Amino acid sequence: MIEDDERLAGMVVTYLGQNGYTVAHATTAAAGLAELQSNAPALVLLDLMLPDADGLEVCRRIRALGAPLASVPIVMLTAKGDPLDRVVGLELGADDYLPKPFEPRELLARLRAVLRRPQLAEAETSVRQFGRLAIDTGARKVSIDGQARSLTAYQFDLLLALAERAGRVLSREHLIDAVKGESLEPFDRSIDVHIGRLRQAIEDDPKHPRRIITVRGAGYVFAKVQDA
Known part of the structure; x- marks a missing residue:
């Protein structure tokens, strides 16, 4: 402290x-x-x-x-x-x-x-592969084309929560509950900040994301099929 x-x-x-x-x-x-x-x-x-x-x-x-x-x-x-x-x-x-x-x-x-x-996440040992993006759940590491990307603990868990539900639109409330394991204020916007930082780390062009897509009025979806 x-x-x-x-x-x-x-x-x-x-x-x-x-x-x-x-x-x-x-x-x-x-x-x-x-x-x-x-x-x-x-x-x-x-x-x-x-x-x-x-x-x-x-x-x-x-x-x-x-x-x-x-x-x-x-x-x-x-x-x-x-x-x-x-x-x-x-x-x-x-x-x-x-x-x-x-x-x-x-x-x-x-x-x-x-x-x-x-x-x-300790019991998880598999590597989840999404195109060029790899998520090592055991080592808690993320890489693109073998190059490690730096994420905070919260950002890693947020990415994992999205990846485990690839193809599904997740609301902010759903993501907060999935990552924190407890409910916060229903309009907590801090999740948007973390999504922004996550995109900076894993997107080729954060301004035009292709991995974590915003669905207006609904939340975010992690692309299930990623060619790039």
Whole structure:
């Protein structure tokens, strides 16, 4: 947890500890990044406003690290409540966000949902092939023509949810439920941000997508047949 509010951090550390989680706390971006690289965590709780760096910049730095640290799930804690900050955070690679103040139980539920996603995929060992696109569900890797594409944990699970239902139109609500395992607000638009980032990673021309197609008023569909 990278958070300069020591009182809040102490509450979170205690509460999560009572629920079976070990939390290492850092009060600055520099200390948090050092801890991340010394002891690779299962998840990062990242405050948006830190004394020595912007949380969005820290998120970008984490995503720029080498594997496997670059794909560690990131949940951003936002005090501003500005939707733009949340959108930018998601675009930079955050997997989820939680506005302050928050209920500890909601934080726990969101962490469990994020941490549950990799575990659900551990038993999968097959490689799903869609034209030039390959999805290795065991290694949780995506490649095109053998060239690896970088995805966050959330983006990988979103792609997998689409690919497993190739040819079917999926609403935003359906995708949110499939990826998170829990219902969020029915008009949560963060899914659009993740779709945009996913297209940047896997489409030859993100402005004219041929793998993840938008169906106006309905949602998204993953192309079942892909020649390119």
